Amino acid sequence: MAQVNSKEPILRVDHLRKYFRVSLGIVRAVDDISFEVMPGETFGLIGESGSGKSTTGHVIVGMYAPTSGKIYYKGIDISVPAPKRPRHVRKEIQIVFQDPASSLNPSKTVFDIVALPIKLYKGIKKKEELENEVAKLLELVELPPEYYMYRYPRELGGGEKQAVAIARALATEPSFIVLDEPTSALDVSIQAKIINTLVNLQRKFNLSYLFITHDLGLARNFTTRLAIMYLGKIVEIGPTERVFENPLHPYTQMLLSAIPVLTEEEEKLKPRGIASRGEIGSPMNPPPGCRFNPRCPFADEVCRKIEPQLIEAEKNHWVACHLYIKRVQ
Amino acid sequence: MAKARSSVYVRRGFSRRYESLRRAWYYFKRSPLSLIGLAIVSITIFIALFAPYIAPHPESAGLYMNFEEAYQPPSWKHPFGTDAYGRDVFSRVLFGFRYSMMLAAVVLSLAAPPGIILGLIAGYYRGTWIDMVIMRFADIFIAVPPLVLALAITSVLTPNIFNAMMAVTLMWWPWYTRLMYNMVSSIRNEYYVIALELLGAKKSYIMFREILPNCLGPILTKLTLDVGWVILIGAALSFVGLGAQPPTPDLGTMVAEGGQYLPTYWWISVFPALAIAFIILGFNLLGDGIRDIFAATER
Numbered sequence: 001m002a003q004v005n006s007k008e009p010i011l012r013v014d015h016l017r018k019y020f021r022v023s024l025g026i027v028r029a030v031d032d033i034s035f036e037v038m039p040g041e042t043f044g045l046i047g048e049s050g051s052g053k054s055t056t057g058h059v060i061v062g063m064y065a066p067t068s069g070k071i072y073y074k075g076i077d078i079s080v081p082a083p084k085r086p087r088h089v090r091k092e093i094q095i096v097f098q099d100p101a102s103s104l105n106p107s108k109t110v111f112d113i114v115a116l117p118i119k120l121y122k123g124i125k126k127k128e129e130l131e132n133e134v135a136k137l138l139e140l141v142e143l144p145p146e147y148y149m150y151r152y153p154r155e156l157g158g159g160e161k162q163a164v165a166i167a168r169a170l171a172t173e174p175s176f177i178v179l180d181e182p183t184s185a186l187d188v189s190i191q192a193k194i195i196n197t198l199v200n201l202q203r204k205f206n207l208s209y210l211f212i213t214h215d216l217g218l219a220r221n222f223t224t225r226l227a228i229m230y231l232g233k234i235v236e237i238g239p240t241e242r243v244f245e246n247p248l249h250p251y252t253q254m255l256l257s258a259i260p261v262l263t264e265e266e267e268k269l270k271p272r273g274i275a276s277r278g279e280i281g282s283p284m285n286p287p288p289g290c291r292f293n294p295r296c297p298f299a300d301e302v303c304r305k306i307e308p309q310l311i312e313a314e315k316n317h318w319v320a321c322h323l324y325i326k327r328v329q
Numbered sequence: 330m331a332k333a334r335s336s337v338y339v340r341r342g343f344s345r346r347y348e349s350l351r352r353a354w355y356y357f358k359r360s361p362l363s364l365i366g367l368a369i370v371s372i373t374i375f376i377a378l379f380a381p382y383i384a385p386h387p388e389s390a391g392l393y394m395n396f397e398e399a400y401q402p403p404s405w406k407h408p409f410g411t412d413a414y415g416r417d418v419f420s421r422v423l424f425g426f427r428y429s430m431m432l433a434a435v436v437l438s439l440a441a442p443p444g445i446i447l448g449l450i451a452g453y454y455r456g457t458w459i460d461m462v463i464m465r466f467a468d469i470f471i472a473v474p475p476l477v478l479a480l481a482i483t484s485v486l487t488p489n490i491f492n493a494m495m496a497v498t499l500m501w502w503p504w505y506t507r508l509m510y511n512m513v514s515s516i517r518n519e520y521y522v523i524a525l526e527l528l529g530a531k532k533s534y535i536m537f538r539e540i541l542p543n544c545l546g547p548i549l550t551k552l553t554l555d556v557g558w559v560i561l562i563g564a565a566l567s568f569v570g571l572g573a574q575p576p577t578p579d580l581g582t583m584v585a586e587g588g589q590y591l592p593t594y595w596w597i598s599v600f601p602a603l604a605i606a607f608i609i610l611g612f613n614l615l616g617d618g619i620r621d622i623f624a625a626t627e628r
Contacts, residue, residue: 061527082527090529103520107542111338113521117528131338149338168524 016069031232044226100161159190238317363618369611410596444502448509546623554616557609
């Protein structure tokens with residue numbers, strides 16, 4: 001779809017929609033998005049809360065079925081909830097959740113938590129063998145097993161908890177991991193450590209990541225390509241450095257100009273003339289036309305009526321904006 | 330578990346348990362009322378277990394008559410006086426502890442497990458027909474005032490202590506279902522439960538091994554508080570003649586029997602009544618103390 005690439009994508013999301021029925025109406029959390037993730041790359045999904053980025057991740061790991069559209073893992077259709085996926089595919093796709101406090105059972109030890117997927121997928125039952133496997137995984141996430149093996153989550157800090165969650169995700173030897181804002185609940189110093197661990201693991205096992213975040217600085221350093229989401233739509237998608245150097249969508253420009261910076265040189269790099277205003281609208285009742293039009297300083301009649309489609313502005317860099325088309329013409 | 334395995338991992342199994350017990354005791358003893366509750370409950374259980382050995386006149390527990398000693402006021406020989414048949418009220422009260430505790434133990438051990446399991450299942454399947462069936466079924470029992478339901482059941486069946494226990498059990502389980510339902514339906518949305526579901530762990534494993542252990546605090550608190558309430562309902566049933574039948578030394582029955590001699594021979598019903606209050610007070614204070622422990626360690 002959006003990319004032309006010689007390699008086969010590990011994950012392909014095709015016109016994915018996820019609507020939630022609530023008492024007041026229908027929430028269009030994800031509304032027709034398509035993208036591909038290549039083997040070994042880190043694909044970023046960027047957006048404010050309510051943009052549908054987490055929902056996208058949740059549908060991919062199979063927390064619930066998509067309303068419409070397809071998800072393919074190496075060409076295999078996985079547009080069904082996890083329990084209905086073939087076992088050998090289910091083990092390939094894992095997730096690390098946003099809130100490390102909630103992702104570990106407070107009454108289980110680190111050993112119990114990490115050993116469970118090993119029991120389920122490798123059929124190892126013996127305690128000694130399980131201990132060895134868990135120890136290997138804990139070493140991978142830089143938690144010395146001698147100390148951490150039989151700790152309870154309440155004895156761990158946020159970063160350590162998240163490391164355990166990563167170890168659990170690695171236990172089934174996956175090839176694709178959804179990282180749902182894995183560092184947003186952590187201190188900045190610990191963020192860096194977790195990101196380093198993730199980068200090392202990616203190199204070691206050729207993992208592909210779907211990295212969901214609202215932190216643009218982090219996305220810039222960590223992702224190879226990214227998609228900017230707004231109210232359930234992808235507004236811009238492209239290689240990370242191109243999107244940062246040449247942001248095409250006014251929303252991307254707005255996000256970039258809102259990054260706090262330290263030096264004047266950095267300040268000069270920011271896109272000009274677009275200040276952040278307003279807040280993200282409701283996915284229950286998205287505005288007609290371009291969904292960003294109520295907040296866009298350049299919006300005109302067309303933007304309020306017709307929904308823009310993604311077009312390729314430069315190689316592999318796509319944007320959904322009427323104004324861009326006008327500017328080019 | 331005490332295998333001498335040369336594991337390199339810091340294990341601390343026993344000392345960890347000891348550590349958490351010590352922490353629990355620390356939070357518990359901060360409140361003197363909890364300590365009083367613990368003392369009362371310990372005394373109650375001790376008396377219930379050893380009533381035949383510590384009662385000065387154990388023969389008074391049964392069909393014993395000694396009209397020469399009838400209607401004696403409290404004295405050194407009979408601390409709580411004697412009743413219309415000349416039986417020692419103090420000894421009968423000690424035996425009464427036994428019946429009350431037995432009632433509570435039987436009722437709660439019959440009512441709590443099914444109530445807990447049903448609530449666990451309903452909470453886990455929240456929003457499905459399983460939830461609907463279980464919770465509406467529980468609501469039927471909750472909608473009827475407890476004592477009325479028990480009265481209705483026991484008056485249809487023969488009034489005896491067994492039927493009284495069955496009646497109280499029948500009206501008690503839905504409260505455990507409710508308690509569990511509320512806890513489980515919030516826990517089931519925690520990421521660790523979702524992670525297990527994504528891994529394809531068995532539903533029974535998730536419910537009983539992962540979720541249930543995290544609900545034990547509130548359950549234990551409720552169980553303790555309920556001992557008092559079950560005893561009170563049991564006593565009320567006995568009082569209206571639908572529970573334990575004479576000459577059983579049941580506290581409620583004794584209060585009822587002594588009622589006709591009020592106010593002249595007040596000791597016959599006042600001391601059993603005080604005993605009921607004593608037990609209920611003890612379990613309530615202890616329950617509050619246990620709640621404090623879990624409230625403090627949760628943070």
